[in-house]
Amino acid sequence: MKILTRIGFWLLVAAIGLFSIFPFYYAVISSFRSGADLFSVAYLPERLDPSNYVAVFERQPFGTNIVNSVVVAASVVALSLALGITAAYAFGRIRFRGRSLLLMTILAVSMFPQVAVLSGMFELIRGFGLYNTLPGLILANLMLTLPFTVWVLTTFMRELPKEIEEAAFVDGATPWIVVRRIFLPLMMPAAVTTGLLAFIVAWNEFLFALTFTLTNERRTVPPAIALMSGSTAYELPWGTIMAASVIVTLPIIALVLVFQRKIVAGLTAGAVKG
Amino acid sequence: MSGAALQASAPARETMRGGRSALTRSRVRAAWIFIAPTLIVLALIAGWPLARTIWFSFTDASLNNLGDYEFIGFENYVANFDGEWFGLLTDPDWWRSAWNTVWFTLVSVSIETVLGIVVALILNAAFPGRGLMRAIILIPWAIPTIVSAKMWNWMLHDQFGVINDMLLRLGLIAAPITWTASPDTALWTVVMVDVWKTTPFMALLILAALQMLPGDIYEAAKVDGVHPVKVFFRVTLPLIKPALIVAVIFRALDALRVFDLIYVLTANSRDTMSMSVYARQQLVDFQEVGLGSAASTLIFLIIALLVVVTLVAGQVRMSGEAR
The missing domain is CATH 1.10.3720.10 (MetI-like)
Structure with missing residues (x-):
């Protein structure tokens, strides 16, 4: 009976593991097969044919798309953290009238459906002359990352002991110095966590990127992959799509594996404590 | 934590600390300065577009000429022309x-x-x-x-x-x-x-x-x-x-x-x-910016309703625990 439970447990673990990684494994195998090979199903890697990886950079501006995605995601992270840490200091450490209401409002913004602001955002971005540009996408993405950055950083900020800043204030430091000299170093771990989450959100964002860009050279990776087509209308571009998918997923998987604990801490701080 | 409780406790703390109320005041001012950039950005990229989307839902705006539109009331939602019903709420696809x-x-x-x-x-x-x-x-x-x-x-x-x-x-x-x-x-x-x-x-x-x-x-x-x-x-x-x-x-x-x-x-x-x-x-x-915005507005209302219900229920639960 004990042994049966053991076996059942490990079978379940194996099933969950297999179900989790099989699609990515299959994408990797498919990305190394091309032409007529793709018309048959293979469960094991047969040979390493890099032609899809070459094609994805030669036939499309995929290198540019990757650079676009990096620029957008990095800018969104930097702006969210800069705005988020100062705001979180005020929300987490200072009592003032209307604090709870404002925090609730910001939390409510993080639950906005993207599509609810789509036409207004389109008008705004066109009005600023930012249609089909990266700054336009950066601006739009802030709506998705800034609210939860403020929220998660505030919960972290609250947990720091009270005495930290009191000594500094007695010594006559201004709030700005306190934030920069005392809280910025202390908040580094929390900033890394929220920064990672913001990066993943901006890297994966699709609806804004699809709607606010027009030309392939200005697209970020998600719409570039979604709109990828073969060299002719009849060719199946699955090999190249899988190659592109593997290229953009690898860095994210590496990030997740390295920062696993931090990401989980950030997710649970945002949801469970909130 | 409710707003009312905060407002009640703040003056009490100030009188307790006596001479430090000037410091408290300057910290509150600093708080608003620190929050201002975030609030301005959120108002610009979330509040304003949402308001415009809701406004567009009452107009006949179209995407290729966003500046030129007329107010048409609830016609995007539901309208009756010559006994026939039109609008989002009559669309089986919606x-x-x-x-x-x-x-x-x-x-x-x-x-x-x-x-x-x-x-x-x-x-x-x-x-x-x-x-x-x-x-x-x-x-x-x-x-x-x-x-x-x-x-x-x-x-x-x-x-x-x-x-x-x-x-x-x-x-x-x-x-x-x-x-x-x-x-x-x-x-x-x-x-x-x-x-x-x-x-x-x-x-x-x-x-x-x-x-x-x-x-x-x-x-x-x-x-x-x-x-x-x-x-x-x-x-x-x-x-x-x-x-x-x-x-x-x-x-x-x-x-x-x-x-x-x-x-x-x-x-x-x-x-x-x-x-x-x-x-x-x-x-x-x-x-069809008008019709699309009407659909967006309805989605927003549905989700907003759920969020409000959730937040109110959470508030009630939290204050219930405090007692």
Whole structure:
């Protein structure tokens, strides 16, 4: 009976593991097969044919798309953290009238459906002359990352002991110095966590990127992959799509594996404590 | 923490500290200065576009000429010309997409909750390789939604897909299934890919709650010889219920605005179209900013209603605990 439970447990673990990684494994195998090979199903890697990886950079501006995605995601992270840490200091450490209401409002913004602001955002971005540009996408993405950055950083900020800043204030430091000299170093771990989450959100964002860009050279990776087509209308571009998918997923998987604990801490701080 | 309680306690603190009220005042001023940039940015990129979207829903604006429009009242929602009804609320496609979204939310969140609990219980047990396992289940969550949709599209391909191949080899099906195109399977396929992608998120939130449970209860149950299944339903489940409710609400709000997955997996097919896909199709493909904005506004109202109900319920629960 004990042994049966053991076996059942490990079978379940194996099933969950297999179900989790099989699609990515299959994408990797498919990305190394091309032409007529793709018309048959293979469960094991047969040979390493890099032609899809070459094609994805030669036939499309995929290198540019990757650079676009990096620029957008990095800018969104930097702006969210800069705005988020100062705001979180005020929300987490200072009592003032209307604090709870404002925090609730910001939390409510993080639950906005993207599509609810789509036409207004389109008008705004066109009005600023930012249609089909990266700054336009950066601006739009802030709506998705800034609210939860403020929220998660505030919960972290609250947990720091009270005495930290009191000594500094007695010594006559201004709030700005306190934030920069005392809280910025202390908040580094929390900033890394929220920064990672913001990066993943901006890297994966699709609806804004699809709607606010027009030309392939200005697209970020998600719409570039979604709109990828073969060299002719009849060719199946699955090999190249899988190659592109593997290229953009690898860095994210590496990030997740390295920062696993931090990401989980950030997710649970945002949801469970909130 | 309620706003009223804060306002009541602030003056009390000031009189207690006496001479430090000047410092308090300068700190409050600093607080507003620190918050101002965030508030301005959010007002510009969230508040203003939302207000404009709601305004557009009462106009006949079109995408290629956004500056030129007229106020038409509720005609985008419902209108009657010569005894015939027009508008969003009379469009069967809109109701179809609303039903699809609700169905998708109910089914996928239910499955994800049950599977999430199972995975969390497994990860909560001590076994060699637990850390590795926790990293592995994060992979589906981390893969961009577009990429997972494409991967599954390829795996579910009706002629060359690996899923059909597996099922054929195992003798479970007699002929290949057109998973994403057939009306019978399309929405279930969307649910399955969503379950694959978001169960890890649920599992991690539930796992965090499980790890905060006191161990001595389980010791006691073990000593008394209570069956583990009974322990789960009588002890574990009630204790993790608050965290579970939060996780379910978060997921449900997310599922109600689903766009990426459905758009890539099944394009603009009527069988699977969600409310967000419908709104974007009106807005961008048909250039009907007025009608699309009306759909967007309704989606916003539905989700806002849910958020308000949730926040009020949370507030009540929190103040109930404080008493």
